[in-house]
Amino acid sequence: MKIDVVLPCLNEEAALSWVLGRMPHGYRPIVVDNGSTDGSAGVAAEHGALVVSEPRRGFGAACHAGLLASTAEVVCFMDADASLDPGQLPRVAGPVMAGESDLVLGRRMPHCGPVHARVANAVLAARLRRRTGAPLRDLGPMRACKRAGLVGLELADRRFGYPLEMVLRAAAAGWRITEAEVDYLPRVGRSKVTGTVRGTLRAIADMRRVMEETT
Structure with missing residues (x-):
């Protein structure tokens, strides 16, 4: 079975x-160029990736454009900043392919990002456990599920709330949601989300809105 891997990308030339x-x-x-001003798209093409352009800025916009461009039965998502090893994708996709889980999130080990990001992630994971019953400890960016099922969830957020909405709607639909441990590596360059307190607060605001709007 072939699997598509969506990589939202904004100026990740050095990591790609x-x-x-x-x-x-x-x-x-599938590298989704979300308005890069460096050579990201060219590097992706040179390495044989399918390059999709999504001019509307937003993490969710890039992820969803990649989802719509995918054709495989199983689709994965992961960051393009080298903080996660693509070689470990089978750990996340395996349970979906085997029919043991409907959505698998990669739990980053150790979770060694900035303190403000770790705290925010822990709080969010705790709220998700209480709300969905899913045994999640990390809202990890490496994840896998069936493409058709995810399209059917009709995710609406196009900002940083997209990963959270995916979990909330999957839980509401009765999906089996699990985790698989993956290595968390030092990323190349500074994160657009957790690299600054401001970026983290912006992501928290988006996720709070999704929490309130998603039923």
Whole structure:
């Protein structure tokens, strides 16, 4: 079974060669260029990735454009900043392919990002456990599920709330949601989300809104 891997991308030229070079056999990378001003799109094309342009800025906008461009039965998502090893994608996709889980999130180990980001993630994971009953400890960006099912959830957020809305709607639909441990590596460059307190607060605001609006 071939698997599509959606990589939302904004100025990740320095990381893409490493990320795409470690993509496992049978996993097709779909790099969604979300308005990069560096050579990200060119690097992605040179490494054989399908390059999709999404001019509307927003993490969710990029993720959803990649989802719509995918054609495989199983689709994965992961960051393009080299903080996660594509070689570990089978850990996340495996339970979906085996029919053991409907949505698998990669739990980053150790979760060694900035303190403000770790605290925010822990609080969010605790709220998700209480609300959904899913045994989640990390709202990890590496994840896998069936493409058709995810399209059917009709996710609406196009900002930083997209990953959270995915979990909330999946839980409401009765999906089996689990975690798989993956290594968390030092990213290349500064994160657009957790690299600053301001970016983290913006993401928290988006996720709070999704929490309130998603039933």
